[in-house]
Amino acid sequence: MAGLLAACARQDRQAFQRLYEMTSSQLLACLMRILRNRALAEDALQDVYVQVWRQAIRFERGRGSSWAWLIAIARYRAIDLQRRERRLAAGSSDDIAEMAADEEPHDSLMALGHHAAAALDGCLAALQSRQRDCILLSYQNGMTHAEVADQIGEPLGSVKSWIRRGLTALRRCLES
């Protein structure tokens, strides 16, 4: 997939289309979980891939996995949008029920992503349950400390320290 991104950096449109076909459903899942609205998430998905096309070159400059790079672009976009929306208005329709998956594009590429996920799963399982819950709520749902605290009904200070300790423990586990 790094090869596909390199081809995108050379303005290869066919490679870009293949990259889209292979990765868009996973990115849309991330966007929908955070934005909780399919139309909004699909708009964001467009922005994400236009950005990927224009910035594919930046991927080569840094190191790291291509999946992680794509997912990061999508999540940051969703987090920015979600917080902007929240500032503008409170409460929106909850389309999360639409999140039912209608397809499973499990090719070798997906396997690659899942392989990385498997190592992380082991380390996640080793965390205290509160640490794990807080990290998942903020990563997958894009929640802030205060929103996590609200969601699980625990004090803000505890949530902050669970997240910090959880992250530190995760890093240690993944590096061991």
Added chain:
Amino acid sequence: MKPNQADVLDLLAAEFVLGTLAGAARRRFERWRDADPFVERRVRAWEDRLAGLAFQLEPVTPSPGVWVSIERQIGPVLQGRWRAVAASIAAIAVLGFGWFLWQQLRVAPPAAEAVIASKAGEALWRVELAADGEYVEVSAVGAVSYPDQRSLELWALPPEASPVSLGLMPASGRLRLVLDERQRAAVGLAANVAVSEEPLGGSPTGAPTGPVLYVAAIART
């Protein structure tokens, strides 16, 4: 025990990636990341570590209209790609974007053009400014020798102002570069365009950093 600075930075990077770094602090950290490669590496490392969490979510196939919109935003592939064109046209028709079809088929003479030629006088690219000034279209018309692991970047040269990047030159085929307001103003004022050699992906500074390989006059029509 007091955490040292590197630990604090790493935790900030982690909370930025996680999303719990919010508000003004998030924007500040984002600028810091963009400006400092060391910070960016720490962020990348956390993006890698946590990416697996995204795979716990069930994939959701996007509607076909999403890809059509993406293609529209990045500009159509025109040369020898009939299949892609046919596919977009079909999808567009289904979605009822008749006006877009019309735009695709519309033929309007360019508002201005420049021919970029080698020192020997062989035409290499034709650069055409669309009649509505919204984009320029760059077509490779000669044997372009594209430097390995480098990019060629197109600049508008407005009088008494800094060059304004218009985008990267295609090695072959035709490429449409949609212009923003600043680029449109620069193209409107410029008498010349230039092509410089830059690091892969284009100038990191916003100004030409490599040698200027070609300059061509803009002919207004």
